[in-house]
Every structure is written in structure tokens, then in C-alpha cells.
Amino acid sequence: xxxxxxxxxxxxxxxxxxxxxxxxxxxxxxxxxxxxxxxxxxxxxxxxxxxxxxxxxxxxxxxxxxxxxxxxxxxxxxxxxxxxxxxxxxxxxxxxxxxxxxxxxxxxxxxxxxxxxxxxxxxxxxxxxxxxxxxxxxxxxxxxxxxxxxxxxxxxxxxxxxxxxxxxxxxxxxxxxxxxxxxxxxxxxxxxxxxxxxxxxxxxxxxxxxxxxxxxxxxxxxxxxxxxxxxxxxxxxxxxxxxxxxxxxxxxxxxxxxxxxxxxxxxxxxxxxxxxxxxxxxxxxxxxxxxxxxxxxxxxxxxxxxxxxxxxxxxxxxxxxxxxxxxxxxxxxxxxxxxxxxxxxxxxxxxxxxxxxxxxxxxxxxxxxxxxxxxxxxxxxxxxxxxxxxxxxxxxxxxxxxxxxxxxxxxxxxxxxxxxxxxxxxxxxxxxxxxxxxxxxxxxxxxxxxxxxxxxxxxxxxxxxxxxxxxxxxxxxxxxxxxxxxxxxxxxxxxxxxxxxxxxxxxxxxxxxxxxxxxxxxxxxxxxxxxxxxxxxxxxxxxxxxxxxxxxxxxxxxxxxxxxxxxxxxxxxxxxxxxxxxxxxxxxxxxxxxxxxxxxxxxxxxxxxxxxxxxxxxxxxxxxxxxxxxxxxxxxxxxxxxxxxxxxxxxxxxxxxxxxxxxxxxxxxxxxxxxxxxxxxxxxxxxxxxxxxxxxxxxxxxxxxxxxxxxxxxxxxxxxxxxxxxxxxxxxxxxxxxxxxxxxxxxxxxxxxxxxxx
Numbered sequence: 219x220x221x222x223x224x225x226x227x228x229x230x231x232x233x234x235x236x237x238x239x240x241x242x243x244x245x246x247x248x249x250x251x252x253x254x255x256x257x258x259x260x261x262x263x264x265x266x267x268x269x270x271x272x273x274x275x276x277x278x279x280x281x282x283x284x285x286x287x288x289x290x291x292x293x294x295x296x297x298x299x300x301x302x303x304x305x306x307x308x309x310x311x312x313x314x315x316x317x318x319x320x321x322x323x324x325x326x327x328x329x330x331x332x333x334x335x336x337x338x339x340x341x342x343x344x345x346x347x348x349x350x351x352x353x354x355x356x357x358x359x360x361x362x363x364x365x366x367x368x369x370x371x372x373x374x375x376x377x378x379x380x381x382x383x384x385x386x387x388x389x390x391x392x393x394x395x396x397x398x399x400x401x402x403x404x405x406x407x408x409x410x411x412x413x414x415x416x417x418x419x420x421x422x423x424x425x426x427x428x429x430x431x432x433x434x435x436x437x438x439x440x441x442x443x444x445x446x447x448x449x450x451x452x453x454x455x456x457x458x459x460x461x462x463x464x465x466x467x468x469x470x471x472x473x474x475x476x477x478x479x480x481x482x483x484x485x486x487x488x489x490x491x492x493x494x495x496x497x498x499x500x501x502x503x504x505x506x507x508x509x510x511x512x513x514x515x516x517x518x519x520x521x522x523x524x525x526x527x528x529x530x531x532x533x534x535x536x537x538x539x540x541x542x543x544x545x546x547x548x549x550x551x552x553x554x555x556x557x558x559x560x561x562x563x564x565x566x567x568x569x570x571x572x573x574x575x576x577x578x579x580x581x582x583x584x585x586x587x588x589x590x591x592x593x594x595x596x597x598x599x600x601x602x603x604x605x606x607x608x609x610x611x612x613x614x615x616x617x618x619x620x621x622x623x624x625x626x627x628x629x630x631x632x633x634x635x636x637x638x639x640x641x642x643x644x645x646x647x648x649x650x651x652x653x654x655x656x657x658x659x660x661x662x663x664x665x666x667x668x669x670x671x672x673x674x675x676x677x678x679x680x681x682x683x684x685x686x687x688x689x690x691x692x693x694x695x696x697x698x699x700x701x702x703x704x705x706x707x708x709x710x711x712x713x714x715x716x717x718x719x720x721x722x723x724x725x726x727x728x729x730x731x732x733x734x735x736x737x738x739x740x741x742x743x744x745x746x747x748x749x750x751x752x753x754x755x756x757x758x759x760x761x762x763x764x765x766x767x768x769x770x771x772x773x774x775x776x777x778x779x780x781x782x783x784x785x786x787x788x789x790x791x792x793x794x795x796x797x798x799x800x801x802x803x804x805x806x807x808x809x810x811x812x813x814x815x816x817x818x819x820x821x822x823x824x825x826x827x828x829x830x831x832x833x834x835x836x837x838x839x840x841x842x843x844x845x846x847x848x849x850x851x852x853x854x855x856x857x858x859x860x861x862x863x864x865x866x867x868x869x870x871x872x873x874x875x876x877x878x879x880x881x882x883x884x885x886x887x888x889x890x891x892x893x894x895x896x897x898x899x900x901x902x903x904x905x906x907x908x909x910x911x912x913x914x915x916x917x918x919x920x921x922x923x924x925x926x927x928x929x930x931x932x933x934x935x936x937x938x939x940x941x942x943x944x945x946x947x948x949x950x951x952x953x954x955x956x957x958x959x960x961x962x963x964x965x966x967x968x969x970x971x972x973x974x975x976x
Contacts, residue, residue: 244307247284257286257301266290268301275306316374318394319345324369325358343373343388347957354956360389370397377956386956398447401457402468405442415444415457418468421541424448426457433462443468473548474536480504480547482530486517502532502547513547521551531556592676593664599632599641599675601654607645607721630660630675643675645721653721653751654680691753694731695814696777703777704733704747705785708840709813712776712785713737715747722752729820761836762846768792769845771828772809778823778901786811787824789832789845810834812845823899823908824850825870853916856893864889870899870908878910885914892919 245257248265257266268288270277280286288301325341340355354377361367372395375388403415406423414423426446428435443465446457484501498514505511513536520526534547605628627642641664645653654660659682662675692704695712703712715735717724732754735747773788791808812832814820824830828850835846854868857875868876878897883889894917897910 242287242289244285244287245301247280247282247286250280250282257288264299266299266301268304272302273304280306316376316392317345318372318374319343319388321367321369321371321373322353324367327366341367343375343391347959350957352957354386354388356388356391360387360391362390362392365393367391367393368397371395379956385953398449400445401448402443402445402463404468404470405438405440405444408438408440413438415446415460416470418470419541421539424455424457426460430458431460438462469540471537471539474538477533477535478504478506479531479533479553480513482526482528482532483512485526485528498546500526502534502550504547513545515547515550519546519548519550521549526550526552589668591666591668593666596661596663597632597634598659598661598681599630601628601656601658601660602631602640603629604654604656605643605645628654630662630678641673641675643678647674647676647678649677649679652680653749654678655749658682689734689736692733692735692747693813693815694727694729694733695775697727697729704735704750705813705815708837708842709811709815709844710786713745713747715750719748720750727752730814761838763834766831766833769810769830769832771824771826771830774824774826775814777814778825786813788812789830789848810843810845812848816844816846817848819898819912821898821900821911822850823870823901824848825899828852850898852899853894853896855919856889856891856895858891859889866895866897866910868910873908876908876910878913882911883913883915887915889913889915890919893917894919
């Protein structure tokens with residue numbers, strides 16, 4: 219092909235693609251022959267012819283792949299665009315040293331068909347230079363070696379510029395340090411301020427300080443599964459960011475299902491030597507898969523904790539450590555026929571005074587061995603000193619106030635063959651719930667401890683009570699932290715009692731329980747109850763009428779209002795809304811007293827002014843008519859409902875809102891604001907605050923109505939179209955460039971065009 223340089227156009231010819239004469243472009247020499255070649259444009263998809271006479275420089279130095287700058291003209295004969303005025307561009311010198319950085323986005327391993335055909339998946343790395351952070355892309359071919367990089371891995375790499383696009387990317391990437399992964403383990407030791415964790419990845423323990431534990435330190439104990447991060451401090455590895463895992467998460471070993479049989483050839487020494495560091499000193503020889511194999515075992519591997527001797531015939535499972543694949547014998551149990559192999563002689567004898575060590579113990583049926591002997595003869599005596607049981611106040615608000623009272627022995631005097639003797643007894647040895655008092659006549663047997671010969675009275679039964687002690691009946695009215703009050707059988711007053719006077723378990727005592735007690739006077743002649751004992755319910759009956767009446771509480775119980783002097787509450791009868799059967803002549807406006815036993819819900823907190831339904835009953839001892847089966851008639855609206863609690867518009871004391879928990883809502887309904895509900899009010903004795911319980915929805919409130927969108931917003935949405943040419947749009951002006959080893963950004967000032975975002 220011949221080329222005449224004089225045939226080039228020198229006018230201001232413009233081409234259809236928008237390229238004007240005189241504008242310099244860049245490209246890469248794609249093909250080079252003796253007198254001509256071709257250039258691949260960098261900024262557009264075009265391949266241009268050039269003649270060697272248009273190259274400004276030594277033609278011998280021009281090579282394929284060199285970057286060149288040129289102008290575009292047209293061939294006069296053909297009219298095709300060609301490159302003229304070629305000038306070789308000095309390549310941008312990128313730093314040849316390896317750059318340290320970090321993987322920001324790893325190459326995805328599973329694309330699930332989302333990538334386009336022929337598209338190579340990419341990742342990105344970042345590095346810091348002069349206080350700024352730069353990001354580069356990379357492909358799987360840029361990674362040295364067959365490895366997968368994860369986000370956060372420390373890497374080093376070179377920078378490379380794409381000659382066609384000018385984009386800078388990372389290549390020859392080498393992994394420096396993998397991202398620190400979370401490790402797992404089990405706490406094996408705890409000290410005052412630190413502990414140790416047995417790692418699940420390697421056979422090694424690692425130190426951790428309690429300040430690195432993220433959780434309740436009081437709940438941390440040896441054997442807990444944890445996860446942690448390993449960091450190096452002062453040249454040593456330590457565990458940081460320690461967190462609890464669910465029990466059973468960490469597994470160190472796999473135990474075979476199949477059981478094997480073998481012979482003990484080396485036992486664990488009873489007294490380990492100073493130089494013994496082997497945690498698995500025992501050895502068992504077994505034939506496994508037609509091969510004789512020697513397995514290790516330690517103290518924790520014996521199933522029944524029996525003392526093993528050399529030659530014992532045993533069965534076991536094989537445990538394989540996941541960390542180092544070490545096999546050992548575990549769940550070791552002696553076979554019944556082992557004595558035929560060891561020819562061991564077994565003896566039966568009593569223990570002598572000298573110190574003996576029992577080994578290879580055989581379990582006997584329960585009840586075979588007895589440490590006590592009980593007399594068949596029954597004795598009759600009189601209680602001289604009463605026994606008391608141990609008392610723990612678990613209802614105290616503070617653990618430090620939960621004081622314990624130790625159990626005390628009682629003493630019984632009796633005669634045997636004309637000789638006066640005394641014997642001790644404990645509350646646990648009584649028959650029945652009743653406790654004997656001083657002077658009571660009792661029947662008992664004598665129990666003797668074989669080792670010490672100490673005697674005590676057991677299976678004690680009360681024959682006769684002393685006549686000078688009067689036992690009264692009452693009902694639990696109030697329970698506080700350390701004391702409570704008992705409502706008398708006449709329901710007219712309350713008696714104080716301390717929990718130390720309770721005979722039995724405090725946890726089983728509830729409001730309304732029937733109790734038996736004795737009156738006594740303490741300091742200042744104050745009356746209190748002693749020897750309080752819970753009785754079966756329904757010990758005292760009442761005659762209850764059939765009529766159901768309406769009334770209003772004019773005075774609450776003293777447990778609700780401690781400032782009042784009267785114990786009983788008072789209800790004023792009203793006939794509004796009642797059936798004729800419930801109203802009698804002259805009953806309107808009468809007041810009826812009530813106590814804790816008159817309330818259907820003993821924990822309900824009746825307030826002054828509340829409307830109630832009730833019936834009348836007659837007290838058997840006095841013939842007085844009192845209100846019973848009192849049920850409050852409360853209805854109010856739900857003010858608000860939050861996550862697990864809410865508030866009801868109901869005034870109790872100084873508060874105009876009543877708290878309730880969602881678990882107190884009956885039938886599992888979800889209450890909404892405005893719902894009408896019925897409920898009971900209970901008083902928390904510790905905090906002195908009231909809350910609602912047994913909440914039942916009566917009717918639903920109005921449904922919330924969605925607010926319509928404003929007209930201006932609706933009109934605005936209708937006027938928006940996706941084909942609006944005046945809408946803002948994003949236009950890419952140039953590809954990003956790599957760093958030039960200078961501080962800050964090198965900003966090129968350009969004239970901003972309307973509607974174009976740079």
C-alpha cells in the first residue's frame with residue numbers, strides 16, 4: 219500500500235463521530251510493519267491507520283504496545299480517519315516496590331448465574347498513602363498461588379495500569395496475614411482476675427483476663443463453652459473479646475459407637491512422681507481390625523471410677539481428638555469375668571482402727587447397709603424442751619437479709635426400768651404436722667447410731683396436750699419481708715407474727731391460708747402469735763346467703779391503708795341494678811364489714827370508692843353478718859401498650875395510671891389503645907406500688923384510621939415522569955486515575971455544564 223503525505227486534508231474537517239481535526243488523542247500501537255501500522259484508541263472503540271512518516275521520533279524505538287499521542291485526520295482518497303503527528307508518550311512510572319494493603323471486598327465464590335457471560339469476577343483492595351486511602355480492583359489471575367482471599371486479609375501487591383483503559387489495578391497479590399478468625403474453646407481454669415481456655419483448634423491453653431469477658435462474670439465457671447479472638451501482647455498470645463456459647467457447642471473428640479475389649483497392661487500410679495507430666499499414663503492392649511494396638515487412658519476415662527489393676531479384662535470406646543487425631547480408650551468398665559483372668563481373691567471383713575483404703579468396691583442393693591438401730595419398744599415421756607426447725611427467709615428483698623436460724627434439739631424425759639432418763643429429738647422425727655410443746659405427753663422409739671452410740675427419739679407421736687396452752691385459728695392476711703399478720707377467726711382484728719415462729723416451709727404460705735397459733739405477750743405487752751402452723755383449708759365454716767348485692771367500698775382493709783386504726787374494711791350496700799331477690803326491706807344504705815377471707819381474690823387491692831358485688835355470710839362464733847365473696851366491678855380503658863407492658867387509665871392512690879404486664883392478659887389477646895378491660899389490682903408488698911392482674915377485655919376500642927396523603931404530594935407524584943429530559947442525570951467524564959505520590963487531590967478545574975454532575 220502506498221501513502222502520500224500530501225494527500226492529507228488540512229482543513230477543519232469534522233467527522234460523524236464528533237472528532238474534530240486538531241484534538242489530540244491517545245492510544246496503543248497494536249500493529250507495526252515496515253512503513254505503516256495501526257493504533258487502538260484508548261478513549262473510544264476505534265482502530266486507526268498511521269504511516270511511519272507521521273511518527274515524530276526514532277522509528278527504531280517504536281514498538282508494539284507503546285503508548286502514543288496523535289491527531290486524527292482523513293485520507294483524501296478514501297475519506298477514512300487516520301492518525302497523524304504521532305508522538306510517543308513516556309509511560310507513567312508506578313512504584314515498583316510492593317504496597318501493603320488490605321482486602322476490602324473478596325471475590326465472590328458463588329455468583330449463582332448473576333454475572334454476565336464472559337465477565338470476570340473482581341474484588342477490591344485498599345492501601346494508605348500520605349494519609350489518604352485508595353482502592354484498587356483485582357481479578358483471580360492477579361493472586362499469587364492457588365488461594366482464596368477473604369475480606370480483612372493483609373496483602374501486598376504491585377500496581378498495574380491498563381494500557382487500553384488507563385485504569386489502575388492490583389496484581390501479583392501475596393497474602394501477608396489472614397484475618398484473625400474467631401476461635402472456640404472451653405474454660406479450664408478460673409483464678410481471681412484471670413483464667414485459661416483450652417482451645418478447640420490446637421492442643422493448647424490460652425490466657426485471658428476477666429476484663430476481656432463480655433457477659434456476666436459471676437456466671438462464668440470452668441467447663442463453659444466460649445469463643446474468643448487471639449491477639450499478641452508482650453510477645454505472648456492472649457484471648458480477647460471472650461463470649462459465652464451454648465453448652466455443647468465446642469466438641470474436642472469423637473467417640474466411637476462400637477465397644478472394644480482389651481487388657482490393662484499399665485495402670486495409673488496412685489501417687490504421681492514429680493517428673494510425671496503425662497496426662498494419660500495408663501495403657502490398654504487390644505486387638506482392633508486384626509492388629510494389636512496399644513491405647514492410652516487417664517483418670518477421667520474410667521466409667522465406674524473403679525481401681526484398675528494390671529491384667530484386668532475391660533471393655534471401652536475409642537475417643538479420637540479432633541485437633542491432633544490422638545486416640546485413647548474411654549468409658550472403661552471392668553467385665554464381670556475379669557476375676558477369671560486376674561485370679562484375684564476377694565475378702566469380706568470389718569474395718570479396723572488402722573487406716574485402710576477401699577478399692578474395687580461392689581455396689582449392694584439399697585437399704586442393705588444401715589448406720590442406725592431402732593428399738594422395737596415404744597416409750598412414753600414428757601417434752602421438757604421444744605425443738606425448732608431451721609428457718610431461711612427466702613422472701614427477703616436483699617440476699618444479705620436472708621438470715622438463717624439453725625435447728626435446735628428438743629428434750630424428752632422418760633422412765634426406763636424405774637430410772638429417769640432424757641433423750642434428744644429433732645423436728646424431722648415428728649409424726650404429723652403438729653409440733654409438741656413443753657409439758658405434752660408423747661410416745662416414741664429410740665434410735666442409736668452404731669458408730670458413736672448416740673441416742674435420739676424418733677417416730678414421735680403426741681398423746682396428750684397440756685391444758686394451759688390454748689391454740690387459736692386464723693387466716694393469713696398480710697405477708698411482708700420478715701413478718702406477717704393473721705386475721706382472727708372472728709375476722710375483726712389482725713395479729714402480728716414473725717417468720718421465726720412459723721412451723722414449716724415459708725415458701726408454701728400464701729394469703730388466705732388457715733393457720734393455728736398461740737397468743738403471747740412480748741415487750742410493751744404487745745400481743746403476737748407464736749408457734750404458727752399451717753392447717754388444712756376449710757377448718758372454719760360460714761353460712762353464706764344466696765343473694766348477690768351491689769355496694770361501694772367506704773373503707774379499705776388496713777393492709778391497703780396502714781394509716782387507719784380499724785383492721786376491717788367496710789362496704790355500703792346500694793340496690794341500683796340488683797334483682798328483687800337481692801334486695802330486702804331496710805337493707806339499703808347499711809354497711810357491712812369484710813376481712814381478707816371475704817375477698818374472692820385475696821391478693822386484690824380494694825380502694826376506697828370502688829363498686830363491688832358481694833354476698834352476706836354469718837360468722838359462726840359471733841353470729842355477725844359480714845360481706846363475703848367480694849368481687850370488684852372495675853372497668854377502664856387501655857391508655858397505651860408497649861412491648862411487654864402497658865398502662866390502664868385508672869387512679870390508684872397518687873398515680874392516675876395503672877401498670878400491667880402482657881402476661882396478665884387473659885386468653886392471650888393483644889390489647890390495643892382504647893380497649894375497655896376488667897381487672898384486679900394487687901399491691902407489691904416490697905415496693906408499695908399497685909399493678910393490674912387478671913386483665914380481661916370487655917370491648918374493643920375504635921380502630922385507627924389511616925391518614926390520607928396530602929393533595930400536594932399526590933399531585934407531585936402524578937406529575938413525575940421517567941422520560942423527563944430536564945431531570946438530573948449522571949455523566950462519566952473520565953476514568954479515575956491512580957495516585958501520583960503527592961499529598962491531597964489534584965483537582966482539574968472544569969466549566970460545569972448545566973444538568974451535568976462531575
